[in-house]
Amino acid sequence: MTTYVLKTLWRHRTRTLLTVTGAAVAMFVFCFVGSVQEGLHRLTTGADADRSLIVFQESRFCPTSSRLPEDYSRKIKEVAGVREVMPIQVWTNNCRASLDIVVFQGADPEQIRRTRPLTLTEGDWQTFSSQRDAAIVGRNVAQRRGLKKGDQFSIGEISVNVTGIFESSVPSEENLIYTSLAFLQYTRGLDAAGLVTQHEVRLTDDADPDRVASEIDAVLRSGPVATRTRRKGAFQASTLSDLVDLIGFAHWLGYACVGLVLSLVATTTVMSVQDRIKEYAVLQTIGVRPLRAMRLVLAESTILCVAGGISGTLLALAALEIGGFAIGAEGATISFQPSLALAVTGTLVSVFVGLAAGIAPAVQAASVPIVNALRQA
Amino acid sequence: MALVELRGVCKSFRKGDETITPLDHIDLDIDAGEFVSLMGPSGTGKSTLLNLVSGIDRPDAGTITVAGTEVTKLSRSKLADWRAANLGYIFQTHNLIPVLTAYENVELPTLLLKLTSTERRQRVELALEAVGLSDRADHYPRQLSGGQEQRVGIARAIVAHPQVVVADEPTGSLDTETSEQVQTLLQRLNKELDITMLMVTHDSDVAAIASRQLVLDRGKFLEQSGTTPTRKAEGDEMIKQFG
Numbered sequence A: 001m002t003t004y005v006l007k008t009l010w011r012h013r014t015r016t017l018l019t020v021t022g023a024a025v026a027m028f029v030f031c032f033v034g035s036v037q038e039g040l041h042r043l044t045t046g047a048d049a050d051r052s053l054i055v056f057q058e059s060r061f062c063p064t065s066s067r068l069p070e071d072y073s074r075k076i077k078e079v080a081g082v083r084e085v086m087p088i089q090v091w092t093n094n095c096r097a098s099l100d101i102v103v104f105q106g107a108d109p110e111q112i113r114r115t116r117p118l119t120l121t122e123g124d125w126q127t128f129s130s131q132r133d134a135a136i137v138g139r140n141v142a143q144r145r146g147l148k149k150g151d152q153f154s155i156g157e158i159s160v161n162v163t164g165i166f167e168s169s170v171p172s173e174e175n176l177i178y179t180s181l182a183f184l185q186y187t188r189g190l191d192a193a194g195l196v197t198q199h200e201v202r203l204t205d206d207a208d209p210d211r212v213a214s215e216i217d218a219v220l221r222s223g224p225v226a227t228r229t230r231r232k233g234a235f236q237a238s239t240l241s242d243l244v245d246l247i248g249f250a251h252w253l254g255y256a257c258v259g260l261v262l263s264l265v266a267t268t269t270v271m272s273v274q275d276r277i278k279e280y281a282v283l284q285t286i287g288v289r290p291l292r293a294m295r296l297v298l299a300e301s302t303i304l305c306v307a308g309g310i311s312g313t314l315l316a317l318a319a320l321e322i323g324g325f326a327i328g329a330e331g332a333t334i335s336f337q338p339s340l341a342l343a344v345t346g347t348l349v350s351v352f353v354g355l356a357a358g359i360a361p362a363v364q365a366a367s368v369p370i371v372n373a374l375r376q377a
Numbered sequence B: 001m002a003l004v005e006l007r008g009v010c011k012s013f014r015k016g017d018e019t020i021t022p023l024d025h026i027d028l029d030i031d032a033g034e035f036v037s038l039m040g041p042s043g044t045g046k047s048t049l050l051n052l053v054s055g056i057d058r059p060d061a062g063t064i065t066v067a068g069t070e071v072t073k074l075s076r077s078k079l080a081d082w083r084a085a086n087l088g089y090i091f092q093t094h095n096l097i098p099v100l101t102a103y104e105n106v107e108l109p110t111l112l113l114k115l116t117s118t119e120r121r122q123r124v125e126l127a128l129e130a131v132g133l134s135d136r137a138d139h140y141p142r143q144l145s146g147g148q149e150q151r152v153g154i155a156r157a158i159v160a161h162p163q164v165v166v167a168d169e170p171t172g173s174l175d176t177e178t179s180e181q182v183q184t185l186l187q188r189l190n191k192e193l194d195i196t197m198l199m200v201t202h203d204s205d206v207a208a209i210a211s212r213q214l215v216l217d218r219g220k221f222l223e224q225s226g227t228t229p230t231r232k233a234e235g236d237e238m239i240k241q242f243g
């Protein structure tokens, strides 16, 4: 019986191929949209987003406009619940929303190594901390910009020597380039000696993030610059708030893709069954049960949908893996990454949509009035 | 008890305001091993009768019992199971599945039975051999001649070893020579495999191969020929008239 289904699909291979291609394109878009959603979700959840704080200048958004004294870190350190403070200078080529944003963060190399969940896949920490213009580049940026160890990378007023490539367990971090703090502070045009963009605070295990945050702001109120401290996840979400709205809207696009696949596969299957309605009457005359006739049609629609859906999903995963795409604004980035969850979702959606698309034609095939169908020439 | 038993079977169709009653309280007995032919003017309900016996259509009244099973009582799905095991249907226009080879077409009914793959293969091969098409097993219907297609259709109808085979004008679309081949084949299947046959035909020569010949007209069996020697001549006259 499987032979029958496969041979039927093969007989109308042009129609089959067109349907499979359509389903593949739609599922490609579906997975892409899904990966953007996932990226956003990752950015605002997880230990890194919840258990660390960002101290930023009050009512400032773009990293170039936040200027905090570097020695705030001493005062912050004294607040109860703070384990470690890392002053960071941020530089970005573009404060607006962009698909090719490059974000530099300057901090003490030793502290980066100790506090960030990084693994160097090329280069070593020794060279990074000993050279003034040394930079370690996140995997995604390296992929997008084609960078490797030993390259000189220049953008705007900044020119660095790539001494390493890193991977991070926090995916959005793979869109960053780390340099030493002093290097970014003394970059021409930034003029930030003694100043930093933000302080990143790591908390002790028992600390309540929100309480510590307001305490930090209270302590620093007496200083020259007022601050606003938030959890890292909340900070990034608010920085990207325009994009977040847009991405929230994009999930409708994902649903639209599913609807598209459904109607495409359903149309093809209905056409196929109507063309062969007499065949289903013959099969039932031979002794094929109505339910079995139904299963044959469901198999047909599911094969179409799964073939298209899985190819689309695989292509999307491959594109995400190779492309290293990210979208960012004001120094925060969302990375689009392939994931197992995405692969599983893509496959399951294909199976369910395939089954759903087959229901109407399956009922048609099962309930065909046998005698009337046989009387047709 | 007869293998096929029809009691008080009625069937009518509505066409607009008009009601046609092709079958009006029909009784019929067919014994196991019989070869019955059915003739009659066009539109008298011969195909309808076959469809009722094979359970792809339902009578308005009356009962139909085949091999002890009252088919008029079965659900659509049970009827399918019953057909798979007990009934073979030979169509006028063979109705082979075009995407399947001759072998696969004949194999279809066996896939509905509980058989091992060896048994299945043996049965398909035997059926193809019985119709003389072992060498055409891998051909698709479009690669076969009309007569060959019809023989594949016959192989498909007998492969499940059914108790009864019904045939609706099996030679209707064949030339004389091919028709004769098919007639011989049907006769052999009846004699050698002991398959009970009910065959509709318009051709009195074809009807003559049967062991009993029936004529249906205006909802009734007019005459049964070949049942008793004395009435045979009368029946033959009818056959000439309506065939």
Ligand SMILES: Nc1ncnc2c1ncn2[C@@H]1O[C@H](COP(=O)(O)OP(=O)(O)OP(=O)(O)O)[C@@H](O)[C@H]1O
Pocket (backbone or CB within 6 Å): A371, A372, B013, B014, B015, B020, B022, B040, B041, B042, B043, B044, B045, B046, B047, B048, B049
């Ligand atoms: N599904 C149907 N709907 C309406 N009328 C039908 C239907 N099936 C059969 N009929 C009518 O019932 C009558 C008997 O039809 P049937 O096909 O059984 O005749 P037949 O004896 O096989 O004729 P032929 O020798 O031409 O094949 C015809 O008048 C036909 O028009």
Ligand SMILES: [Mg+2]
Pocket (backbone or CB within 6 Å): B046, B047, B048, B168
């Ligand atoms: Mg007929």
